[in-house]
Ligand SMILES: *[C@@H]1O[C@H](CO)[C@@H](O)[C@H](O)[C@H]1NC(C)=O
Ligand SMILES: *[C@@H]1O[C@H](CO)[C@@H](O)[C@H](O)[C@H]1NC(C)=O
């Protein structure tokens with residue numbers, strides 16, 4: 016906040032005050048009509064125009080600059096943002112608004128931001144002025160790349176509102192349920208969950224939690240502890256933006272393995288995916304049972320052309336937690352069968368066994384024939400005769 020002292024008409028000394036105790040020797044920044052004019056000192060002394068407004072900030076905390084105050088008049092040039100920062104979930108929409116005042120007639124006014132290009136945002140961005148002196152920038156279908164600072168400016172014939180004073184910082188976040196702690200009980204899991212966002216300290220955020228689709232009416236903070244049974248699911252959202260929640264998860268610390276496709280034939284392309292709901296950004300390692308060295312790291316293990324030798328048990332690890340085993344069964348057709356005779360020397364009246372063998376998965380069915388006879392003799396591996 017600025018304190019105004021009238022020394023001579025239109026010559027003023029202004030002092031910057033901060034209610035929080037900044038570091039021992041804070042440096043200050045002064046803004047006149049939205050433009051940075053001076054740094055370092057906690058006061059400024061100069062002539063002011065009747066339309067001038069002034070604002071100050073502690074250096075390093077420019078986001079928390081004081082509201083612009085009129086130096087001489089009740090009415091001066093100023094822009095006051097409704098919110099310093101807003102955080103909303105991806106896909107939803109936001110209204111960023113400000114009130115502005117001009118000493119002279121406004122000739123043009125607009126919102127701007129480093130991420131704004133008209134061509135890219137057609138249809139998603141709207142500027143509304145429902146009441147005089149209040150402008151609202153409405154952005155729909157929010158993307159994470161919309162995260163930026165949004166500022167408003169206006170011009171008159173002889174004046175332009177400056178752009179050094181911070182506007183509203185918008186953060187667009189993809190919410191995620193993070194498992195902070197899991198305790199396995201006899202039939203349930205007790206989990207402490209956190210609704211993770213990239214909002215940081217942006218504004219005062221209210222959360223809602225849904226367990227099996229039911230809103231928990233008492234839980235409004237970013238963390239939530241409850242009991243979960245297999246089949247339960249949980250997700251979170253910002254209050255008022257319930258239509259744009261986090262993905263739904265079952266709170267388990269173990270990673271799970273997805274095999275795609277589920278039916279695997281030799282020579283086909285197969286992908287194993289390791290994932291944790293608890294921590295999707297975790298580091299993953301792949302293993303094959305009875306192979307001491309890990310196969311690879313990364314959440315995906317891919318076979319471009321799987322062979323019968325790749326058949327086996329696979330599992331993955333994320334942050335010291337192992338997944339359950341998955342059996343990767345590779346199906347392959349029988350190769351050319353071979354026939355063996357036992358015993359090798361045959362005397363009349365003795366027992367003889369012919370064995371037909373061929374490798375296949377699933378195991379092949381065999382059919383026996385005798386030369387010059389049309390109909391099969393038997394349908395099994397061994398042909399046993401007395
Ligand atoms: C933004 O403002 C419009 C118009 O006043 C309103 O219909 C809409 O609900 C607001 N959206 C949000 C996200 O506050
Ligand atoms: C709401 O959450 C609390 C934990 O914060 C839990 O004890 C309670 O059972 C939940 N209520 C419902 C209806 O799920």
Ligand SMILES: *[C@@H]1O[C@H](CO)[C@@H](O)[C@H](O)[C@H]1NC(C)=O
Pocket residue numbers: 304305327328
């Ligand atoms: C792993 O090795 C053990 C003992 O050497 C063996 O009994 C088991 O069948 C092997 N498992 C696989 C999947 O190869």
Ligand SMILES: *[C@@H]1O[C@H](CO)[C@@H](O)[C@H](O)[C@H]1NC(C)=O
Pocket residue numbers: 377378379380
């Ligand atoms: C082998 O025969 C059984 C029983 O008739 C049948 O269910 C199975 O599908 C057959 N297997 C193959 C590979 O043809």
